[in-house]
Amino acid sequence: MARARIWLLNFDADDELAGPRGYTPRAALLERSGALRAKLTGLVPPGDEIIDERVVTRAPEHEGRAFCPTPRAIRAWLDRGAVVPLAPSLETLRRVNHRAFSARLGHSLPGARFVETAGELASVLAGGAGPWLLKRAFGFAGRGRQRLRSNEVDAGVEPFVRASFTAGHGLLAEPWVDLVAEFGLHGFIS
Numbered sequence: 523m524a525r526a527r528i529w530l531l532n533f534d535a536d537d538e539l540a541g542p543r544g545y546t547p548r549a550a551l552l553e554r555s556g557a558l559r560a561k562l563t564g565l566v567p568p569g570d571e572i573i574d575e576r577v578v579t580r581a582p583e584h585e586g587r588a589f590c591p592t593p594r595a596i597r598a599w600l601d602r603g604a605v606v607p608l609a610p611s612l613e614t615l616r617r618v619n620h621r622a623f624s625a626r627l628g629h630s631l632p633g634a635r636f637v638e639t640a641g642e643l644a645s646v647l648a649g650g651a652g653p654w655l656l657k658r659a660f661g662f663a664g665r666g667r668q669r670l671r672s673n674e675v676d677a678g679v680e681p682f683v684r685a686s687f688t689a690g691h692g693l694l695a696e697p698w699v700d701l702v703a704e705f706g707l708h709g710f711i712s
Contacts, residue, residue: 525605526569528584530598531559533662535590539616540660540691545594552576573598590615620659621694634696640675640687646695647673653698656683659691669698 532538533555538545547555552575559572566572571581578601586599591609599606610618617623625636633650637643647654652673658666668679675683686693 525585526571526581526583527566527587528571528573528581528599528602528604529566530573530575530586530588530595531555531562532589532592532595533558535588535592535595536619536660536662536666538592538594539590539612539619540658540689542593542612542616547575547594573602578602590619620691621657622659622692625694629696631696631699634694636692636694638687638692640683643675643683643693643695647675650697655696655698656686657694657696658686659693 534547534551537547556574556576559574563572570587571579571584575598580603582603584602585605586595586607588595588598591607592615593612596606596609609615622636625634629635633646635642635646637646643656647670650673652670654670654673656668656670656679661667668682670676670679683693
């Protein structure tokens, strides 16, 4: 018989991967997660539970599941006595979730490039027509990105660019496209 699961819906995993040392989700995020958790309850199989991080309840017969098995997810499972599944190391999670990793595999948009310096960014922008979308190495739900309306970094976007390079994570520069639809495929890799 399959073991029931206890889920940590850590949709902010990219925030933790960007700065894992001492990462704690903000109170506002936990509040929003509560509302989202109520909406998603029907998506988990009967007998499974979704973790409310504000409350620690024991779940010793459950196996841990998460959007991403970050150190925070592992702590949540351990705090509840759940079975911790095998998971990649934090270093591996950071490497494969970093936009530079997928950039090395090949971009789907012509002209897109992952850059690590302001000079590289200027070169990419000069080589194509705007508008552009700049994305930080880690991001989700439209966070960590800025739109450029031309081929130059304007004063309003410059602090975002500078902070991205100062953090040492770089930026993905890609041509702006108007989306028609978005699709996602989720699964478990063991």
